[in-house]
Structures are given as C-alpha cells and as structure tokens.
Amino acid sequence: MAAHETAGRGALAAINHNAKEKTIIVPQKSYTVFADIYDTVMRDVDYIGWAEYVLQLAHRFDFSTSSVMNLACGTANLEMQLAQHGIHHVEGLDGSRDMLSIARKKAKDNGLDIGFTLGQMQSFKLSHQFPLILCLYDSINYLCEEDDVLATFQRVAEHLLPGGGFIFDVTTEYNILANFSDFTFAENFDDFSYIWENRYNLVTKVCVSDVTVFQKQKGSGEYRKTTERHSQKIYPQKIIRMLLDKAGFDILGDYSGMTMEKPTHKSERIHYACRLR
Ligand SMILES: C[S@@+](CC[C@H](N)C(=O)[O-])C[C@H]1O[C@@H](n2cnc3c(N)ncnc32)[C@H](O)[C@@H]1O
Numbered sequence: 001m002a003a004h005e006t007a008g009r010g011a012l013a014a015i016n017h018n019a020k021e022k023t024i025i026v027p028q029k030s031y032t033v034f035a036d037i038y039d040t041v042m043r044d045v046d047y048i049g050w051a052e053y054v055l056q057l058a059h060r061f062d063f064s065t066s067s068v069m070n071l072a073c074g075t076a077n078l079e080m081q082l083a084q085h086g087i088h089h090v091e092g093l094d095g096s097r098d099m100l101s102i103a104r105k106k107a108k109d110n111g112l113d114i115g116f117t118l119g120q121m122q123s124f125k126l127s128h129q130f131p132l133i134l135c136l137y138d139s140i141n142y143l144c145e146e147d148d149v150l151a152t153f154q155r156v157a158e159h160l161l162p163g164g165g166f167i168f169d170v171t172t173e174y175n176i177l178a179n180f181s182d183f184t185f186a187e188n189f190d191d192f193s194y195i196w197e198n199r200y201n202l203v204t205k206v207c208v209s210d211v212t213v214f215q216k217q218k219g220s221g222e223y224r225k226t227t228e229r230h231s232q233k234i235y236p237q238k239i240i241r242m243l244l245d246k247a248g249f250d251i252l253g254d255y256s257g258m259t260m261e262k263p264t265h266k267s268e269r270i271h272y273a274c275r276l277r
Helices: 005-010 033-041 047-060 077-084 097-109 146-158 173-179 237-246
Strands: 013-016 068-071 090-094 115-118 130-135 160-171 183-188 192-201 206-216 223-233 249-256 269-276
Touching: 033 097, 033 192, 033 206, 033 223, 047 077, 047 160, 047 249, 047 269, 068 077, 077 090, 077 097, 090 097, 097 115, 130 146, 146 160, 146 237, 173 192, 237 249, 237 269
Parallel strands: 068 090, 068 130, 090 115, 130 160
Antiparallel strands: 013 183, 160 269, 183 192, 192 206, 206 223, 249 269
16 A cells, blocks of 8 residues: 555645654554545546556567456456456455455446455465466555565466466555655545554665544444554565566566656656566
C-alpha cells in the first residue's frame, strides 16, 4: 500500500509530524479491517491504466495472456479491468482472507468466474501453471525478508510454463521519503474515518504504517476503533536483479512508474518484465 496515489489526492490532512507522545497500541494484522475500506481509500487508483500498462508489457514481450495468475490480488480490482479486455482466465491469490472475501463478492456480482486462493506468495503451491504471473502495486514490498522475496520468485518460477512471463513492481525509497515517511493521512466519511501514520527507518529500510480505522457499527451506530500495522521493505534494484537471476529469470525490461522509460533516481515505482529462462 506504500505508494498509492489516493494518499496524496484524497487526504484531508497530510501532517508532517515529529515525535510525539502516543498511547501504546498493539496493532493487528494488515488487511483485516482495512479490507473493508480498501476500495474507498484506493478510489483514485488508475486500475484501468494499470491493466492497459500490464497488457502493453505483455504484448511487447509476447507473453500469452490465455491464463493469468495475479499474486497479492487484493480485492480483485485488476481482475475486473482485465475482464474488460476479454481476459477471463484469471486467478488471484492473496494472504488476506478479508481482501479475498471482497474479491469473491466483486467477481460474483460481475458474473466473473475467477478462482481465488488464500495463500502466501512465498509458499503457495498450485497444481497448474500459467503463461503469465503478475504481482502489482507494491505487494512485493510487503515481504520484509530477502529470503521471502527469493522464495516468492522461486514459487513464481515453479508456476510458470516454460518461457512464461512475470510482471511485477516495487516501490522505491524515493517514493517513501517524498510521499510517506513521517506523513499522516486522514479522511472522514459517514460510516468510517481513518488515520494512516507512516514512518520509515533509513537503516532497516522498512516503512511501518499504522492505520487506525473508526468504523460505524450496524445497529448500535457506535464507532469501533481498530489499528492495523503494515510493514513494507525497500529493496535496491541490484538486490531485486540478483534474486531474479537466482530464481531463473531474465529481466527483459525495467521501467519507471507506468512508463516505457528507464527508472531514474526519482522513480516512485519500478516495473519489471521478466521471462523464465
Ligand atoms: C497494496 S495491496 C495490493 C492489492 C492489489 N494488488 C491491488 O492492486 O489493489 C497489497 C496486497 O498484498 C497482500 N499480501 C501482502 N503480503 C502477502 C503475502 N506474503 N502473500 C500474499 N499476499 C500478500 C495483501 O493482503 C494485500 O491484498
């Protein structure tokens, strides 16, 4: 979630806060309560453009889209857009039961037969392979150990048909420092409000986001407060390249945020298009 466009545009407040006294909280797992509000918070994310971009990359490198696995699919926003392009053989995998339950409902409401799997991207095992696997929107950054990134790349390799394509992205340190570190975002709706506090550790390269949600309860009308923690790690390009190589991938292209241009030190996100050797 580290780099979503909504944070800048839709936020009521972006407060650059320094150390201040706080109540000690024990945050719960990420993408539990946040799942309920995810689509509203991400309402300005350009999933239409994102699907077009992925398809452009697939076309450029001749990756078949006859069946696609979307790792860390979240609430299936990309799947909805891929369906608009006639790509119906899509599967999604995510580690959050709550995100998947929204994804399943969305697919059903739209008459789409999408297979969803609850699982961790670093350890999933399916009985079939795909010509194309995706993992988008900073999801790789949720893997805070290098070994887990390698394990994910290896799982992807195992689930690709020979010569298959892998398209994914990572958020950059530039993005975290420019748009997130020490910033708090908040929005206030009729049925919920949220406060999203971010801090980045330059040494560990981990951005910790505490998202506090106040949700109106059906019936009583009272608000329930919960806080969940999201941790995302920044990986330099050379590490990503080394891990991809180790897992058996050739990098066909690396691109700056939804463009066909090479990444620069001001890229907020880097997209990789890779082929299994
Ligand atoms: C920023 S959201 C992106 C969701 C979706 N790709 C999108 O574009 O809206 C990150 C997603 O990664 C999932 N996730 C984080 N760590 C994961 C893991 N180890 N295995 C599987 N899913 C994971 C979260 O549950 C969440 O749905």
